[in-house]
Amino acid sequence: MNSISVFCGSSEGNDKDIINTAFKLGKTLAERQITLVYGAAKIGIMGKVAESLIENGGKTIGVIPTFLKTKEIVHTELTELITTENMHDRKIIMYEKSDGFIIIPGGFGTMDEFFEITTWGQLGLHTKPIGILNINGYYDPLLEQCKVMVNRGFLKQENLDAVVVDDTIDGLLNKMNNYKPLPAPKWLNKEGL
Template sequence: MKSLCVYCGSSPGSSRAYAVAARELAKAMVNDNIALVYGGGKVGLMGVIADEVMRLGGEATGVIPQALMDKEVGHRGLTRLHIVKDMHERKAMMAELSDGFLAMPGGIGTLEELFEIFTWSQLGLHHKPIGLLNAAGFYDGLIAFLQHVVQEGFLRPAQASLLMHDATPDVLLERMKTFMPIPYPALLDPETAGKVV
């Protein structure tokens, strides 16, 4: 895994723990020579992780729509900054540039990006690892809800296992680096889907 797409909030959140987690993730990525790909912003957790990756000597590539660039929220101190026409082009380019995906705490935009890439994995459209950095228990409710979705028969255990989660960046990155894709037919086969984990 040479590059990692990180989805995270354009706000810092209400807990200092989220920024601490962003800096820890940046350090773990730079130590592993993993380049950052993200939404190109200079504000919130987006700015925190990008600034820290750059400060530590790593590479950071931002992808931002022109409309957000016009609002002066684009980060001009990155290794590379791609300015694209809209959100669809942004997400497609971020996916193309990345060997894996990780969601930190964030709002609706972060969740939308996470669930889209999670869906693409479930459908076999990509075979890249997906992680959820559960900083300060931020995603406890979501993790519990996904288990509820499994229990209610709308998601198979093998499909749910495509989304790895941990509270510690080093541990999560290690799991993502050793991720082995599950063959698409096994994700859909009711006889095997519950056994592939």
């Protein structure tokens, strides 16, 4: 993987381990020469990942919609800054510029990004690895809910298994590098893509 989108919070939260791990993730991506693609902010957990990557000589691509682009929010030291018309276009560009996706702690926006990119994978619209960095068990309740969806027949186990999970950065990146995508759904009209 040459580039990874990191979906995470625009807030820092109150767990120091999450903040420290976000900073470590940026450093690790820089060391592995993996470009960060993210929401372009200098605030919150996403700002920590970008700050660390920049401090360690890494490349950063920030993608931000016009209505969020204020000097208080946008990071001014990025390798590349892309401004979009809206949130949907932001996600499409982040998808196009990434070889994989990592989800670290965040709120509703992070959940929106996670569920959209996993749904695209489930529909066969992409075969890129999606990883959850489960810092301090942050995503344990979400993963339990996903198991409920499987048990109640609303989600196939193979689609849940397509999301790789680890509580360490190196472990997650190794799983993502060894990711084997699901075959495209048989009912998918490939000409319509």
